Amino acid sequence: MLRTKKLAKPLRDPVTFAKKLLGWTPHEAQEQILRDRAKNLTVAAGRRFGKSECMAVSAIHYAIAHPGSIQFIIAPTYDQAQIIFDTIVRLLSRSPLIQLVDKVVYTPFPKLRFLTGSIIHARSADKPQNLRGHKAHRIILDEAGYIKDEAVTNVIEPMLADYDGDLIKIGTPAGRNHFYDSFIRGLERNEYYSSYQFPSWVNPHISREYIERKKKEYGENSIRFRTEYMAEFIDDQNAVFPWRSIQACIEEDIELLEGRTHAKQRFVFGVDVAKYLDYTVIIGIDIAQEPAKLIYFDRFQRLPWGEIARRIEDIHARFSPQAIVVDSTGAGDPLLEMVQHIARGITITGGTAITQQGNITKVPKTILVERLAAAIDNRKVIFPNIPELINELKYFEYVRTSSGSLKMEAHEGMHDDCVMALALAVFGAFHEPSLPDIDEWPFF
Ligand SMILES: Nc1ncnc2c1ncn2[C@@H]1O[C@H](COP(=O)(O)OP(=O)(O)OP(=O)(O)O)[C@@H](O)[C@H]1O
Ligand SMILES: [Mg+2]
Known part of the structure; x- marks a missing residue:
């Protein structure tokens, strides 16, 4: 037995x-x-x-x-x-x-x-x-x-x-x-x-x-x-970022940096702030050369505003970037207050045009995402193989709403914080944020 x-x-x-x-x-x-x-x-x-x-x-x-x-x-x-x-x-x-x-x-x-x-x-x-x-x-x-x-x-x-x-x-x-x-x-x-x-x-x-x-x-x-x-x-008919384009932008040997290593580097950071249970993601790109290169990635959950602000200040000190763009929509507002001496606020809207209100730029989500899509399609930005980022890009979709209009969002069950942080960084590379077309980007 x-x-x-x-x-x-x-x-x-x-x-x-x-x-x-x-x-x-x-x-x-x-x-x-x-x-x-x-x-x-x-x-x-x-x-x-x-x-x-x-x-x-x-x-x-x-x-x-x-x-x-x-x-x-x-x-x-x-x-x-x-x-x-x-x-x-x-x-x-x-x-x-x-x-x-x-x-x-x-x-x-x-x-x-x-x-x-x-x-x-x-x-x-x-x-x-x-x-x-x-x-x-x-x-x-x-x-x-x-x-x-x-x-x-x-x-x-x-x-x-x-x-x-x-x-x-x-x-x-x-x-x-x-x-x-x-x-x-x-x-x-x-x-x-x-x-x-x-x-x-x-x-x-x-x-x-x-x-x-x-x-x-x-x-x-x-x-x-x-x-x-x-x-x-x-079946990527609905994909905002086609897989072929994403793949072309992945460069395995890009090294992430802890601070500036060269005087010629020009850094721009994007910060997507957590709402509810999401993640806060900070992405930095170096736009000194084309294609721009992702050199900083941080993703974390449930940190108090003061701690996030401290991280942003730390980035400012170590990288001396051209711009830090913080999503100040809703929950991001108190954070922007703490870091506005070193960062620029962007409020993401459902509208169709970019507008300026005090020190805050209001940007439709479609424009933010489409600029990133154009940058990726044209290989204007490259990144190392960061699974969280790659998966979010891969499963970011056009969704048709019940009223028939098109929305862009993460597939159900998937986050979009990395996508938005990268989109903010790419957007921040503009001198003049109201420029409509990718052809007019100063750096790309
Ligand atoms: N661990 C293993 N050791 C030895 N042979 C294996 C092992 N795993 C699978 N095989 C062999 O690989 C072949 C495929 O296995 P299986 O039928 O389980 O695959 P499957 O993925 O279900 O295939 P299908 O797509 O046709 O349904 C079979 O011949 C099986 O005996
Ligand atoms: Mg089988």
Whole structure:
């Protein structure tokens, strides 16, 4: 008989569990997924990454580690659900854990019960009504991108309500739906939301030649290759900053500075001030040469005004910049009061024209963002690979409002503080803030 004591150690770590008890060694990316305990875990991975096998292992580990637990594996079609279920049965049949299996049934739906009371169900999402009435501690959606939004919100998510259960979505991207929304929400990674993106070729068990052939066949930049093998959500029709343009502005080897290092440098800083739970972001660019270069990045949460003002004063002393532009909209107002001897205030409006009121310039958000978009499109500003900045740029969108007009904002669940701080810095590079066009920028 399998002793629970013998199980205690591998149970703590799903990777050890997989190796020791299932004879299955995850590749590095699968290790990351198995060890992530976020309540909402989202994984966008290319075809043949090893998504289904990894989920089979994850489900077994959870079932053994949580006696009495109920799990559902849900795939778009019955066949796909059956494949994972068969993998689970196959992995268990060659493992000492088989002694813990109570029974396996296939009709009306596949279901595996352990002697510990844990149950794993495999279902399809094509008839979501069959799922109503069930509750679960954990649900795994395989090929989540192909499961309809309505099935997820109306039927699948409520199944988790009784136990405040966990939801894992894994799959190859398929448009901008619930899978995409969860993916974005998890980019910041905390205990509630976490997400990953992996191309197919991180799976060492599939043929590299095959992938290379597909790359040639479809074209490296084709929508098909980028979606299926690179796991990108590439429908960027709504993107304010197209991915190609962002990519062209990333320079890995730009070094961030702690202060001025050369007399010729001309620094401009943008400060986007936190409202509610957002972050305050300070970005500095050096505009002495074209393209302008991001040389300072700071992002923080929940600091008192006095402390933020102290940081701005410190920047002023260390960099002696041309300009520091502070967002003084609403919450930013008290901060501007503290730093107005060294900084310029900008109030972001929903209007259409730039106006001046005392020492404050009122700037429509569209102008601020469009100037940044033009700078990025024309590679007038370059930056190192700062994940928070890059992700925010990537998922900053045009959104059509109910009245039909276009707004620009972060995708739901995503912040825009880095984008706005960079936009303020770029805007601050103007001598004359009311100049309308990028061609008239003094430095660019
Ligand atoms: N850790 C591993 N060790 C050995 N082989 C693995 C591992 N992970 C995946 N594989 C193998 O890689 C192949 C793809 O795995 P799997 O079917 O789980 O991928 P998938 O991402 O679900 O693919 P698809 O996109 O077709 O659904 C299979 O042959 C599988 O046996
Ligand atoms: Mg699969």
